[in-house]
Amino acid sequence: MSLATTSKTPLKSRDYKSKVPVVWCPGCGHHGVLKAIYDALAAAEVDPSKLACISGIGCSSRTPYFINSYKMHTLHGRAGAVATGTQLARPDLTVMVMGGDGDGFSIGGGHMPHMARKNVDMTYVLFDNGIYGLTKGQYSPTSRREMKSYTTPYGGPDDPLNPLLYMLTYGATYVAQGFAGKPGICAELIKGGLEHKGFSYVHIFSQCPSFNTLDTNDFYRSRIEMVPPDHDVTDLGSAMALARMGHYGSAPMGLLYKEERATLDERMQMIIDGTGGHAGYDKNMIINELRP
Ligand SMILES: Cc1ncc(C[n+]2csc(CCOP(=O)(O)OP(=O)(O)O)c2C)c(N)n1
Ligand SMILES: [Mg+2]
Structure with a gap:
């Protein structure tokens, strides 16, 4: 994206914090993702007065409140469409979308392929806790099949969606994955997304200790594996092979794919x-x- 940088003294991460208190539960992975976003914005030297953070509904969709920027808390699942319009109307802005697995892949699933295929110049950070957190624990498209929740008291019938493969298939030009327990790596990946011209998708596993007792911090930590150093990020086939490692097999962490279009x-x-x-x-x- 065209980074809207400030000519004044570079800002620090704390300068991107708004005055709104962060209301997430203690131990929620979203705290780590928020830290990574602050650090990425500072590292990419984004001017807060040229930053638009757009979200839908969910615990994760509250993120824009906590950022010193312009923001729109839109309808559930519609952040991508609003952000696309924002970017088209104001290509001089740095546009970010922040939201959850439910917001992005359940009700918002119809918008996901279009942001990718159109290569909208913005950065989408998806907080994946494998559950609807805000509404207190319903099964989501990234939940494990065996997960027992209010809507699946005996476990569910469906295999989870593979968000990375989805994004690669529909033409996203920057696809990366991180884990909230590694905010430093997440910040690097988000910074790369901010600096990329085109649609950047950064998927971040983020534990929900209140409603998802299966996907704990330790569980995510045990399954993430760094993208191999010799991986060619311009090779779509290799990126897809890494993505196919399985949403619930060992999960690749790092940059999978990058393309100029x-x-x-x-x-x-x-x-x-x-x-x-x-x-x-x-x-x-x-x-x-x-x-x-
Ligand atoms: C049209 C509409 N349908 C349903 C809801 C209820 N609702 C609010 S947030 C949410 C899911 C949130 O889950 P996710 O996007 O994964 O975010 P998290 O809270 O887990 O961070 C749902 C179903 C709503 N607000 N609006
Ligand atoms: Mg969720």
Whole structure:
């Protein structure tokens, strides 16, 4: 994305903290993800007055409140659509989406492929706790099949979705995975996403000690494995093979894939330029010009 940097003294992580108290439960992984976001914003020198943080609904979707930035707490599952519009209207801003596995892959699942295929120039940080935390513990698309929850008292029937494979399949141009217990690594991955021009997807495992007793901090720690140092991040096939290692097998941590491709706002600009600058303000003129 076009990083909106400040010419003044570089800001520190603490400068990105808002005055709103963080209300998550003690031990929630989201605290680690928030720390990683602060550190990434400072490292990428993002100007808070040029930062728009967009979210849906969920514990994780409260994140924008805790960040010193412009923000929109939108409808459940609709953050991606609102963020796409924000980025198109204001390509000078750094746009981020923050939300959960339920928000992104249940109710918001219809928006996910479009952000990826359109290569919207923004960074999506998905906090995956394998549960609906805010509504107190329902099965989500990333829950393990055997998980007992209020909506699956005997365990569920479904295998979990593979978010990394999903994003790679639909054309995301930056795909990475981290774990809330390793905020330093997460900060690096988010910083890379902020600096990437195009749609960056950063998936972060984040334990929910209140409602997901299966996916504990220790469980995540035991299954994450660093992406091998010789992995070629430009090789989609290798990235997909790593992603396929299994959402609940050993999970790769690090950058899986990176590609340079024209972004949605660049392609829109090409269309506007191709119509002699008419597009965007005189629909009838364009229709007449395109008429055979
Ligand atoms: C249209 C609509 N449907 C359902 C809800 C109820 N609801 C609020 S948050 C949520 C799920 C949150 O889970 P997730 O996105 O994983 O975030 P977490 O709380 O786990 O961080 C649901 C179902 C809602 N607010 N709006
Ligand atoms: Mg969740």
